[in-house]
Amino acid sequence: MSPEQQHRESQLVERVVASFDDTPDPRLRELMQALTRHLHAFVREVRLTEEEWQRAIEFLTAVGHLTDDRRQEFILLSDVLGASMQTVTVNNEAYGNATEATVFGPFFVDGSPEIELGGDLMAGASGQPCWVEGRVTDTHGNPVPHARIEVWGADEDGFYDVQYGDDRVAGRGHLHTDADGNYRFWGITPTPYPIPHDGPVGRLLAATGRSPMRASHLHFLVRAEGLRTLVTHIFVRGDELLDRDSVFGVRDSLVMDFAPQPAGAVTPDGRDLGDRAWSRVRFDIVLAPAAAGHEEV
Structure with missing residues (x-):
């Protein structure tokens, strides 16, 4: 690259950066x-062509068109690029023995039904029943009473x-x-x-030879006064996808034993489950202090 070309490109960067000075x-x-x-560094490093720029604009436009109040294609894009997980990592600094955070995902919905302790959040969703139990404490081991725990997960068909597309509410709920x-x-x-891989993000994964599969998991969102809000999952030990989760969400500390029960x-x-097999898992949750590097969800 000639000195003149380098000067032109550098000068443009400086002008654009300076435009935000006020x-x-x-x-x-x-920011x-x-x-x-x-x-600009990316554009200059890869020597982006005008055709590639146009295709990128078309891709982002398609992502926007598919995004609505039920599907967040931009979150999926952020997830598969690891940007979501990196943001989680930056904002949830390691603090003692606090439970590690992971990605939020695109399928959280406000206003989930409240269930009582020991209640059933399956609400008709297909899948094997799983008894989940644990205790919420702070990093000093003190119990945290009345913490709000939101839980949501996919059914056995992966949805x-x-x-x-209907009004069903199943596989999600909150308790204290x-x-x-x-x-x-x-x-x-x-x-x-x-x-979801029927949209632009799915086409991106296919073009780059990547799988859209997520390791088996259950979502948690835990809130308690004076403590850092935790967004996390628990994963199933032995799942072959643990080391190639499509959104990079797996943490070793969040891999749990889901013990099968005949x-x-x-x-x-x-509870009488009739002739159904079931599983059980224990997930003890440790919350960091509210000031320990986290933006509230």
């Missing part, structure tokens, strides 16, 4: 100037309730810990499933 909000100024530098920080409920034994085995709460 941004009143200092944080917004920092826009850093974004400009990195974006969340919002993907069915008791005075000793304990919680328990009936959920669904997680199974692997693909992220049909007829006595359940913890005496």
Whole structure:
């Protein structure tokens, strides 16, 4: 590249960065100037062609057109690029023995039904029943009473309730810990499933030879006053997808033993499951202090 070409490109970067100098909000100024530098550096490094630029615009436009109140294709894009997980990592600094966070995912819905301790959040969703129990504490081991725990997961066919296009609410709910920080409920034994791959993000994965499959998991969102909000999953030990989860969400500390139970085995709460096999898992949750590097969800 000639010195003149280098000068032209560098000068353009400087002009665009300087255009944000008078941004009143200092944080917004920092974000826009850093974004400009990195974006221009990418364009210059790969020597982006005008055709490639046009295809990128068309791709992002398609992502936007597919995004609505039931499907967030932009979150999927962020997920498969690892940007979601990196943001989680930056904002959830390691703190003692606090439970690790992972990606939020595109299928959380506000206003989930409340269930009582030991209740059933399957609500008709297909899948093997799973007894989930644990205790919520702070990093000093003190129990956290009345913590709100949101839980959601896919059914055995790999779909969340919002993907069915009707008004069903199944496989999701919230509950509160008791005075000793304990919680328990009936959920669904997680199974692997693909992220939605019938759109532009799916075409990107196919073009790059990547699988859309997610390792088996169950989502948790835990809130308690004075403590850092936790967004996390638990994963099934032995799942062959643990080391190639399509959104890079697996943490070793979140891999749990989902112990299989045969049909007829006595359940913890005496529930009669008839001739159905079931599983059980224990997930103890440790919450960091609220000030420990996290943006509230």
